[in-house]
Amino acid sequence: MNVVLATLNAKYIHTSLALRCLKAYCEGEFDADIAEYTIKDPPMTIAADLFRRKPDVIGFSCYIWNIEETIVVIDMLRKVLPDVTIVLGGPEVSYDTEQWMERLTAVDFIVMGEGEETFRDLLRELSGARKFHFVFGLAYRKDGRAIVNPGRPKLDLGALPSPYRFAEDVPSLANRVVYFETSRGCPFSCQFCLSSIEVGVRYFDMDRVKADINYLIDSGAKLIKFVDRTFNIKRDYALEMFRFLIDNHRGCVFQFEITADIMRPEVLDFLAEHAPPGVFRFEIGVQSTNDVTNLAVQRRQNWSKLVRTVTKVKESGKIDQHLDLIAGLPHEDYDTFRKTFNDVFALRPEELQLGFLKMLRGTGLRLDADKFGYVYMDRAPYEMLGNDLMPFADIVRIKRVEDVLEKYWNAHRMDRTIEYLVDKAYPSPFDFFQRFGDYWEERGWQRIGHQLEDLFARLWSFLRDDANPRLDPDVTLGLLKIDYFLQHKYKPRKIWWEERLDKDTWVAEMKSAAGRLGLDERELVKKAAVERLPFDYGVWVEEGRVDRARGTTIVVTYAGEGAPAQLLALPQPDGLAAGARITKG
Incomplete structure (x- = not known):
């Protein structure tokens, strides 16, 4: 069989770990080609490339960011390749699977959950007896009706082959993000997250992990992003990995998702003393500082310990931190979210990501949507449009904050100016970004492009028109000029x-x-x-x-x-x- 594993990544620099895991597990029995595209590629271009490969089986890896674009491609392929077997997998189709089978009549099979063994067993049945009812974790059609088999037990991670050693990946390693896992599962139960569904954490063998990382670095990898949901949940494992990466980084950069309030002081001390500047990046999901909200979504978070960790890491000056917020969680209205934003901005993370609640299939919060009065998009990404405490009008306003926050804080184009504005000239950081975001929207700037000088000129235009008595125009303009000059190499x-x-x-x-x-x-x-x-x-x-x-x-x-x-x-x-x-x- 000619098997093609495909996905639509969010950007070209991203790579799909899922496809490589499937390919590695099938090797020896079935050869599978990997075909990666982006959600920006024209569907006709994707369909034409897949048609050229003359596949017998095409497997698509599906997520909230690519499912709708993938469906367009699938519908085209069914018309031009009527005999091809189309298989879907990934978190987006692993829940409400029967509904997906009913909606997507062009799809033959859906692989649910961990897909390595299920997909390999499906290929065996396609090339053999075609007894699909024997394949755990599979949904298929029989006599025009969708059949959903029982789920598959968790895989033994020690039995999985490495997905990181394909020769065809080597030429592009230096220019793309390598996604890497040292564990699967999450110990927490946050009701807005799919990771809460799988109980327990399983680890890959440490020696194998180290060998794979050394291979990737030797082969030219420049950025490795660990996909572990909580990299530091096991202190000894995390400390050993940090030590290994410090000793062997050779210029490679590593990004982790960590839970800040459980980071042990001895680990922080070790990183402060030994971590090379710029080699590690931490992504920390704060989401909310509202205790009632965290309780409602079963999120355990010790704010004082989180602050301790973020502050100590920042003081070391060696590790950039990316902190995440979610607007629209239960029991959080506009005013309490303003407090959450200001609480987290006070830590001055290198990047503050303001996201909006997505009602993911399979999560507890989606099941309890009516309890909190949620309305949300019917199609991916299922973003909330409002609830009992945060109507759509508030969501729209906070989106304006997100827009200017990304351009003016996360991009670090004018740090001196923004620090003055949020610290001295406005009541709070949120108030500055909200007022500026409203001004930006009123002038329609969100619909047009911008050069660097436009960003400076537009901020200065806002500050002159805002009539803020706390603002010193001489200081503001002086800082803007300095920031502008320092943004250039020539x-x-x-x-x-x-x-x-x-x-x-x-x-x-x-x-x-x-x-x-x-x-x-x-x-x-x-x-x-x-x-x-x-x-x-x-x-x-x-x-x-x-x-x-x-x-x-x-x-x-x-x-x-x-x-x-x-x-x-x-x-x-x-x-x-x-x-x-x-x-x-």
């Missing part, structure tokens, strides 16, 4: 602000800066941007207050590709006026 050709130093003042500043820095004036003109601020930037950085007794000459120098821009803040000499002559540019 001296920018365009600036977005209207007030510019006139030529005589600019020449005088250049000469003064060159003399004070001991640099050649002509070289400085080519490789530096110069601007004057009407306040003492050094006092601002050190003391957080505005001193207008003298200004600052800002010099940003550029060394070119691969080197960050350098900021020099030169206090203006005594007797030199803080205010510069300006022209409208």
Whole structure:
């Protein structure tokens, strides 16, 4: 049989671990080709490529982010390949399976749950006696009726072959994310998460895990993302893995999902002392800081211990942290979510991901949807549209927060400015992002693209129009200028602000800066941007207050590709006026 394993990834850089697990388990009996696409690829292009492969069996791995696009491709394939056997698997079709069989008449089989052994047994029956009722974990059709077999017992992880050693993957390892698992299962029972359905955690053999990681790194992998639901649930296992990765990373970066409030102090101390900067990234699901909400979704979380972990990791300066929030959980209205957002933003994670509750098939929260008055999308991704406490109007507003948060905090384009705005100029971080998000929406900017200078100009436009008495325009504009200059690797050709130093003042500043820095004036003109601020930037950085007794000459120098821009803040000499002559540019 010609077997093709296919999926539509969210992005090209992603890879499908599921397909590789299936391929590895079938090897020796059945050869399977892997065909990966993205949800942005035209369905005709995907169907044409699969048609070209002349498959007898096509297996699709299905998730909430790709199921609807996959269905379009399946319907096309059924018309052009009427005899092909189409199999679906993955978490999206492992629940409500009978409904999927009824809806998707073009599909022949669905593999539920862990798929390695079930898919291999299905291929055996397709090439043999075709006694599908013997295959645990399989749904199939008989006499036009959907039959759903009993589920399969958990697999022995020690019996699974490695999915990481296919020669055809090696050429692209350096340019894609490698997904890796050291365990399966989750010890927690969060009712919005599919992982809560499987009780218990099983681990792969440590020596095998280390050998596979060494192979991937030796073969060129640059980013390995562990898919374990709680990487640090077993302290000794996690500590041994951290130690191994520190000793063997060779420039590779590793990303983990951790539960912060159970991270042991000795593990934190070890990481603070030994972790190389930039090699580890932590993803931490906070979701909510509202105790009533966490109780309702059976989520155990010790906020003070979580804060301790995130703070200690941040203070080490070695590990970037990505913290997740979910808007729309039970017992959380707009005001309590505002508090959750501000609680988590106060930790200043490198990235704060604001997501919206998805009523996933098979989860307890979807089963209890009526209890909380949930309404949600009928099709994937099943995002909630409102509940008894958070109507759709509030969801829409919070989505505006998400939009500008992503552009202005997570992208780290203007950290100095945003830190000032959220800490000093607005009542809270949430209030700033909400007011700015509302302004962004009112002007229709969400429907048009933007260049870097547009993002700065739009923020400045909002700040001028917002009439916020706590805002110091001189400080704000000065910080925006500094952030803008530092976002470039080469001296920018365009600036977005209207007030510019006139030529005589600019020449005088250049000469003064060159003399004070001991640099050649002509070289400085080519490789530096110069601007004057009407306040003492050094006092601002050190003391957080505005001193207008003298200004600052800002010099940003550029060394070119691969080197960050350098900021020099030169206090203006005594007797030199803080205010510069300006022209409208």
